[in-house]
Amino acid sequence: MCNLYTLAPGLDALAADFEKLGIKLRLTSPQAFDNQPLKPYVAPKGLGIFARPIDPAAPAEGLEPVVGTWGVIPFFHKGPAKAWKSATNNARSEDMLTKPTWRGIVKTNRCIIPADAFTEWTGPKGAKTKHAITRADGQRLFFAGLWADHTWEGERTESYTMVMQAAGGDDDMAPFHDRQPVVLDRDSARLWLDLSADPLAAIRPPLPGTLAFDPPEPAAA
Numbered sequence: 001m002c003n004l005y006t007l008a009p010g011l012d013a014l015a016a017d018f019e020k021l022g023i024k025l026r027l028t029s030p031q032a033f034d035n036q037p038l039k040p041y042v043a044p045k046g047l048g049i050f051a052r053p054i055d056p057a058a059p060a061e062g063l064e065p066v067v068g069t070w071g072v073i074p075f076f077h078k079g080p081a082k083a084w085k086s087a088t089n090n091a092r093s094e095d096m097l098t099k100p101t102w103r104g105i106v107k108t109n110r111c112i113i114p115a116d117a118f119t120e121w122t123g124p125k126g127a128k129t130k131h132a133i134t135r136a137d138g139q140r141l142f143f144a145g146l147w148a149d150h151t152w153e154g155e156r157t158e159s160y161t162m163v164m165q166a167a168g169g170d171d172d173m174a175p176f177h178d179r180q181p182v183v184l185d186r187d188s189a190r191l192w193l194d195l196s197a198d199p200l201a202a203i204r205p206p207l208p209g210t211l212a213f214d215p216p217e218p219a220a221a
Contacts, residue, residue: 001090001179002162005118006040006132007049011065014114017140018051022186023112024062025051036067042115044071044089050145050160052111059193063112066147068158073150074101081150081157091146093165093182093203102161105146106199110192112184113145113162120176123219131176135183136212144182144192144202165203172211175218183210 011033015025027033042048048070053059071089073081088101096106118141121128135141144163149156163182167173173180183206184192192202 001164001177002118002120002181003044003089005042005048005115007042007115008040009038014049014065014140017114018063018112020139021112021142021184021189023051023059023189026054026062026064028054028064033065033067038067042070044087046070048113048160050111050113050147052109052147053193056108056195059190059195063193066111066158066160068147068160070161071159072101072105072146072148072161073157073159074148075104075150076100077150078152080152080155081159088159088161090164090179091161092179093163093200096146096163096199102146105148108195109147110195110199111145111147111160112189112193113143113160115141115143117141118181120173122176122221124221127219129215129219131218132214133173133176134212134214136209141181142184142189144184144188163203165205167205170208171205172208172213176213180205 018025051063051065054064073084091102096102117132117134120131123129145160147160164179167180188202
């Protein structure tokens with residue numbers, strides 16, 4: 001599972017990278033980014049950026065970047081956002097259509113999460129090795145995500161989760177972990193954002209050689 005990733009600041013660079021994905025990024029509310037305590041390292045419950053369609057029925061018209069909490073606050077939570085304690089920063093792809101936390105928002109609230117790298121650890125407890133995982137071609141990573149909007153006593157919190165799939169066989173991630181984020185390319189990104197399409201159709205393991213690891217080998221258990 002993914003519990004740490006990085007994203008360098010800079011909306012202009014982010015917009016340019018979304019263009020490479022064939023998607024326009026439109027800043028509909030510039031003030032939303034004013035004075036936001038964004039950090040380059042994003043951990044669960046921390047603030048990060050996700051991008052969602054301005055018009056969910058027409059995602060090709062563009063996405064808006066949103067600052068949100070990494071870890072979905074589900075619709076059934078009755079209380080302030082900070083009182084939600086469960087780990088909801090990862091959504092297993094095989095659970096999306098059935099688990100109450102995900103089955104509603106997967107039909108309406110799909111998004112894309114940009115990242116420069118994500119982190120995985122290998123090795124024995126107490127002496128683990130930290131691996132930074134990037135695209136081998138040096139391009140930005142784009143992950144499939146889901147978002148939610150929670151309001152309690154007038155306080156609004158937008159949040160998001162990263163969709164995870166199994167890693168095995170000849171997947172790059174297989175030696176490091178049995179789960180991996182859903183890395184989107186140009187075609188799968190469009191499919192993921194199309195609410196008329198089966199969300200599982202966009203869940204594909206990245207082609208072998210897509211990811212690079214630093215250090216390049218998993219530590220011995």
